[in-house]
Amino acid sequence: MKVPLSWLKEYVAVDLPAEQLAERLALTGTEVERVSRVGVPAADGNLERFVIGQVKKKAAHPNADKLSLCEVDVGGKVEQIVCGARNFKEGDKTAVCLPGGMLPDGRKLESAVIRGVESHGMMCSEAELGLSGESAGIIILPEDAPVGTKLAEYVPVSDEVLELEVTPNRPDCLSIYGVAREVAAVTGAELAPEPVDDTQARGDDSIDELVKISVADGRLCPRYGARIIAGVKVGPSPLWLKARIAAAGMRPVNNVVDITNFVMWTLGEPMHAFDLAAIAGRKLTARRAGKGEKIVTIDGDSRVLDDSMLVIADEEKPVAVAGVMGGESSEVTGGTTDILLEAANFDGPGVMMTEMALGLRSESSTRFEKGLDPELVPGALAMASRMMVELCGGRLVPGQIDIYPRPRQELAVHLREEKVTGLLGIAVPAPEIVSILESLGFGCRREGGAIHVTVPSFRADVEREVDLIEEVARIFGLDLIPPTLPSDMRVMGGLSGYQSAERDIVQALTATGMNEVITYTFIYPDFADRLRLGDKDPRRDCVRLANPLSVDQSVMRTMLLPSLLSTIATNLSVRNQDVNIFEAGRAYLRADGEKLADERRTIGGCLCGSLRGETWTGGGGQADFHTGKGIVEAAFASVKGRFSVESCDEPFLHPGKSAYIAVDGRRAGYVGEVHPLVLEAFDVDRPVVAFEILEDALIGSSAGIVIFEDLITFPGSFQDLAVVVDKKIPSQDVIDVVEAAGAPLLRSAHVFDVYVGDQVGERKKSIALSLEFRSPERTLTDEDVDAARGAIVSALADKLSAALRE
Amino acid sequence: MNPKSAFVNKYKDLLKELEAHEGLAAMFADSAADFDSAADLEALEAARVKHLGRKSPLSLLLRSIPDLPPEERPIVGKYGNRARAALEQGLADRKKELEGVELERRLASEQVDITLPGEPFPRGHLHIITQTQWEIEDIFAGLGYRIAEGPEIESDYYNFTALNTPEGHPARSLHDTFFIEGHEDVLLRTQTSPVQIRVMEKEEPPVYIISPGRVYRRDSDATHTPMFHQIEGLAVDQHITLADLKGTLETFAKAIFGAEREIRMRPHFFPFTEPSVEIDVSCMICGGSGCRACKHSGWLEILGAGMVDPNVFGFVDYDTDEVQGFAFGMGVERIAMLKHGMSDLRMFYDNDLRFIKQF
Numbered sequence A: 001m002k003v004p005l006s007w008l009k010e011y012v013a014v015d016l017p018a019e020q021l022a023e024r025l026a027l028t029g030t031e032v033e034r035v036s037r038v039g040v041p042a043a044d045g046n047l048e049r050f051v052i053g054q055v056k057k058k059a060a061h062p063n064a065d066k067l068s069l070c071e072v073d074v075g076g077k078v079e080q081i082v083c084g085a086r087n088f089k090e091g092d093k094t095a096v097c098l099p100g101g102m103l104p105d106g107r108k109l110e111s112a113v114i115r116g117v118e119s120h121g122m123m124c125s126e127a128e129l130g131l132s133g134e135s136a137g138i139i140i141l142p143e144d145a146p147v148g149t150k151l152a153e154y155v156p157v158s159d160e161v162l163e164l165e166v167t168p169n170r171p172d173c174l175s176i177y178g179v180a181r182e183v184a185a186v187t188g189a190e191l192a193p194e195p196v197d198d199t200q201a202r203g204d205d206s207i208d209e210l211v212k213i214s215v216a217d218g219r220l221c222p223r224y225g226a227r228i229i230a231g232v233k234v235g236p237s238p239l240w241l242k243a244r245i246a247a248a249g250m251r252p253v254n255n256v257v258d259i260t261n262f263v264m265w266t267l268g269e270p271m272h273a274f275d276l277a278a279i280a281g282r283k284l285t286a287r288r289a290g291k292g293e294k295i296v297t298i299d300g301d302s303r304v305l306d307d308s309m310l311v312i313a314d315e316e317k318p319v320a321v322a323g324v325m326g327g328e329s330s331e332v333t334g335g336t337t338d339i340l341l342e343a344a345n346f347d348g349p350g351v352m353m354t355e356m357a358l359g360l361r362s363e364s365s366t367r368f369e370k371g372l373d374p375e376l377v378p379g380a381l382a383m384a385s386r387m388m389v390e391l392c393g394g395r396l397v398p399g400q401i402d403i404y405p406r407p408r409q410e411l412a413v414h415l416r417e418e419k420v421t422g423l424l425g426i427a428v429p430a431p432e433i434v435s436i437l438e439s440l441g442f443g444c445r446r447e448g449g450a451i452h453v454t455v456p457s458f459r460a461d462v463e464r465e466v467d468l469i470e471e472v473a474r475i476f477g478l479d480l481i482p483p484t485l486p487s488d489m490r491v492m493g494g495l496s497g498y499q500s501a502e503r504d505i506v507q508a509l510t511a512t513g514m515n516e517v518i519t520y521t522f523i524y525p526d527f528a529d530r531l532r533l534g535d536k537d538p539r540r541d542c543v544r545l546a547n548p549l550s551v552d553q554s555v556m557r558t559m560l561l562p563s564l565l566s567t568i569a570t571n572l573s574v575r576n577q578d579v580n581i582f583e584a585g586r587a588y589l590r591a592d593g594e595k596l597a598d599e600r601r602t603i604g605g606c607l608c609g610s611l612r613g614e615t616w617t618g619g620g621g622q623a624d625f626h627t628g629k630g631i632v633e634a635a636f637a638s639v640k641g642r643f644s645v646e647s648c649d650e651p652f653l654h655p656g657k658s659a660y661i662a663v664d665g666r667r668a669g670y671v672g673e674v675h676p677l678v679l680e681a682f683d684v685d686r687p688v689v690a691f692e693i694l695e696d697a698l699i700g701s702s703a704g705i706v707i708f709e710d711l712i713t714f715p716g717s718f719q720d721l722a723v724v725v726d727k728k729i730p731s732q733d734v735i736d737v738v739e740a741a742g743a744p745l746l747r748s749a750h751v752f753d754v755y756v757g758d759q760v761g762e763r764k765k766s767i768a769l770s771l772e773f774r775s776p777e778r779t780l781t782d783e784d785v786d787a788a789r790g791a792i793v794s795a796l797a798d799k800l801s802a803a804l805r806e
Numbered sequence B: 001m002n003p004k005s006a007f008v009n010k011y012k013d014l015l016k017e018l019e020a021h022e023g024l025a026a027m028f029a030d031s032a033a034d035f036d037s038a039a040d041l042e043a044l045e046a047a048r049v050k051h052l053g054r055k056s057p058l059s060l061l062l063r064s065i066p067d068l069p070p071e072e073r074p075i076v077g078k079y080g081n082r083a084r085a086a087l088e089q090g091l092a093d094r095k096k097e098l099e100g101v102e103l104e105r106r107l108a109s110e111q112v113d114i115t116l117p118g119e120p121f122p123r124g125h126l127h128i129i130t131q132t133q134w135e136i137e138d139i140f141a142g143l144g145y146r147i148a149e150g151p152e153i154e155s156d157y158y159n160f161t162a163l164n165t166p167e168g169h170p171a172r173s174l175h176d177t178f179f180i181e182g183h184e185d186v187l188l189r190t191q192t193s194p195v196q197i198r199v200m201e202k203e204e205p206p207v208y209i210i211s212p213g214r215v216y217r218r219d220s221d222a223t224h225t226p227m228f229h230q231i232e233g234l235a236v237d238q239h240i241t242l243a244d245l246k247g248t249l250e251t252f253a254k255a256i257f258g259a260e261r262e263i264r265m266r267p268h269f270f271p272f273t274e275p276s277v278e279i280d281v282s283c284m285i286c287g288g289s290g291c292r293a294c295k296h297s298g299w300l301e302i303l304g305a306g307m308v309d310p311n312v313f314g315f316v317d318y319d320t321d322e323v324q325g326f327a328f329g330m331g332v333e334r335i336a337m338l339k340h341g342m343s344d345l346r347m348f349y350d351n352d353l354r355f356i357k358q359f
Ligand SMILES: [Zn+2]
Pocket: B283, B284, B285, B286, B287, B288, B289, B290, B291, B292, B293, B294, B295, B296, B298, B299
């Protein structure tokens, strides 16, 4: 909302500089985005160089056909000015910029010699003063304009503008007068009465004879007011009005339209002017549009309506999308003589849904959508009528339409003093409460410890005691509220076990050298193809966005892998080496039933390159399956959890170098080298190892609280064991047999070497284990250990045909 | 004889006794001087062979005892063996000494380039958003808040309606919402406040929670990403006041931006709080005197807050005569940007390792 300061000052006697006023408003709840200046620059006495001049003599330029040579009285002095415009004659008064003057566009005017003749100034067009786009001719001022006077004193050609960001609950501040009321309350300056003086109707006819208006949908149109101004002369607005319209950021159109816009800006009530002659059957109805009904709006676009939208229709067709935009067919044009002036109240949500459906917003709809005060209607009609009579030469036809079947009921709210204190944490004295509320237009009557408050119609946002307390707080001054902390907090804060575990996992991953990334959760729909997922794979069934920003961000991911591979690709493309990344995020699967979607917290990672970059000490080494598995082990170790691996047939992984991760026999993720075709589909030209683990399973695998075991008092006994087995036997099978046979004295068995080669024969491999035997009760004897070892060796021979390696 | 010999000095008394036998003292002094003057272990070994070896004068003397006149035998035997023992001890001492010198010399020759980098142990980096989020979480955990989480694919009811933003409410137009295909009333949450509703539905007051997480708005430029992170807080108890809100957020601002920071509240509008305020923190870049970052105001907006609107309590069946509360919400990215001097939001989601490894 642009609020030109000189316009504001017509209604409130505020004398603060713009910046200070802006600060005061910001601290009381009206955000000021910026303070800007429109029109002629004011600095360094520039406004002195713009004066009202009178053309005393106009002659042809001796050296140029299209120019004239003028003598212009600029107040006690006559200047010779060369001018290119043709729209004036001797005696005309106009706006003159004297040498040294700076124009709104930053150009500085100096005395010049034009085609051999000196020129000491410029007669200005509206465009040159920033008032409109009109640049063909110079401004012709009324005859009574005082020659020699500063132009700015006559027409507001220079102004400071407060650009307010009005919150949606305060549509009353989408008007100059509403802002003036707010300014009066926050500064104590005096507020002028509302500028709603009416004009006298003339003539023997009456509006009821000239037009029939009805409201078919009273919910979407709670009030409809109209008047007729007959015999208007449509033409350009006077300069001052153009200046106002321009300063507000609108474009002057003609006097009728400018007046409706001026009234809207002043009072906050959007108005519409119909050409009465263009209204078929002289009948208007506020009704819902028919499905598929069409209208060409004044912006020239044809729009298809539906039956949720309110239109103003004549006998044949819609002539306006109610509260949003008028139709071209009844637009006021140069030939219009009789105006039907509409001031109505339309339902906020209704207007909002209409503008969203049509993708059409206007100054009118952005006001109506917030829910306007129906009591604005009569004042707006009065003000607009008076201006049209004064500025368009029209006649107000007697009578007025005002369809307002359910007038607003006066609202009174009880405000308890102790509630003010209780909510704000500071006591505000009752007289101060009353004076604050009265300054904002509320009526107050004290009743014991409470205040009986009547709410003015323009404050529909205030309905309850708490709303009043907010009004009190913001004017009283939030800076006076003391900072305290809640007392008597009988709660415990902190992270849950799950949340702590999540942090442990993430930190364990960074400790391995992996870097955390955070990626968009919506991705491209072809990720499933790129991952070679099967036709029936449930991970193809994505949650889709109805209104994505782009196809590349149109479906919710069902796994983290595509996000990670894309991140690797972008990093490789900027030559980042060793892209080892993980994300703790969600994958989204469709869910049936009550849940909206199955959001699976997932830890996913990808290794591309080395975890320990190449340095002068060595290092390097491409990450492979077992690097990935090591990372997974680190993740599980961080929560003292356990997992097992199962053979894996994920289509996006290397069939021989991948595994499912299982927790308690339930599948909880995968780890493996990414299939080369998948890498190709993601534009990754280096090998990648990937893993994903469901966080619930990972954290759920935790053994919980560690129970103490005495590993100190009785020393353990350590032995190595090398066995030769068939090459195809997984090492885990060997471990399983060893652990079963070595119990209870065997505490752990670890593979420390695997050998394949000539020494063990073609189909065999040798696995070297380190065994730890230990008892919590005693020191083991050689006999104890020998017996346990013997049991292990014979079990290996029995179950896996394993031989001891000599 | 070298009177300055350390060896001789040490065995001064013995030497005096050795004078009982002519030649033994000279032999001792001679040996001692050679041991003393040996510059390295090699020279010392040569001296040992010369003075204590099988063919050394002392060895020869001791071996000749049986051939000596009987009265000399005990003297030569006694003093000769004492001299030998003393020389052997002295030799050992000197050897240790020379070994020490040798070791120092070797170590001195083993100098490394101390300016080469150390063994690189891998160290990954948490995303700066996570670091910031954890920092904020920890501050509020310390103030007694729990951390509550909830779904990102959310119903219209929790995201808007129960937050006092019913269908057609003008505030809805402030959120550009992503909707889910095939469901008119399902969306990507535009804020984490729906979590607050879910918690209040399940739990009785007092409630002190913060809800961090990803949120979505349909907007993309240097200052908007379609996904970002919020942390919203909620305190509901018997006597929670606006003053408590101010104190809590002042504590937070000082904790995260430095103890010298101040805050101010400006009235604002949010549908689910009444009164609503915006919180500014004194600019950490210029210290409040005004700079480009704070648009010369000395203040930076960091979060929105307010007293929970009674309508919201109505949706979760809390008795507004019994409890009141405050709520606040902030963008994690905004806090991180202010703290670390970033200006382009999109970098958070480019995930370029050069960016991630900075933090
Ligand atoms: Zn600053």
